[in-house]
Amino acid sequence: MENTGNAYRTRQALVGAFILIAAALAIVVYGATNLGALAAVGIFILVMGVGIAAMSLMFSGTPDKFGPSERVYRLVAGVILAIIGAVLLLHVYGAAWYILAAVLLIGIAILGALTAVSNSKKVKY
Numbered sequence: 001m002e003n004t005g006n007a008y009r010t011r012q013a014l015v016g017a018f019i020l021i022a023a024a025l026a027i028v029v030y031g032a033t034n035l036g037a038l039a040a041v042g043i044f045i046l047v048m049g050v051g052i053a054a055m056s057l058m059f060s061g062t063p064d065k066f067g068p069s070e071r072v073y074r075l076v077a078g079v080i081l082a083i084i085g086a087v088l089l090l091h092v093y094g095a096a097w098y099i100l101a102a103v104l105l106i107g108i109a110i111l112g113a114l115t116a117v118s119n120s121k122k123v124k125y
Contacts, residue, residue, distance in 0.1 A: 014055055015052075035092050038092050039089060049084070050078065055074065
């Protein structure tokens with residue numbers, strides 16, 4: 001991927017916008033509720049994950065020679081961040097550690113399986 005040009009700058013501006021929105025939501029959650037700093041961090045990570053996943057549609061879906069496409073890579077990274085943010089929020093609400101571990105592992109396993117199945121038909125070599 002070339003790191004110059006208007007498309008690259010537009011994507012970076014969108015990342016900056018998502019960071020500001022996530023930070024604002026985290027500050028509101030921290031200030032307006034009694035959930036604490038961990039909830040604010042969970043909201044920040046969740047919003048950033050959703051933003052990264054949404055922005056994945058702006059990248060090429062053509063698979064690389066030795067791995068998934070840029071779109072799939074960013075979608076998976078965003079969803080994993082969103083899962084981590086959701087697990088942090090579940091922790092704030094008092095979920096047991098084994099529930100948190102199960103949600104995290106099941107989420108990552110489902111995401112990995114779906115990615116493997118979707119990429120198995122698009123192998124370049």
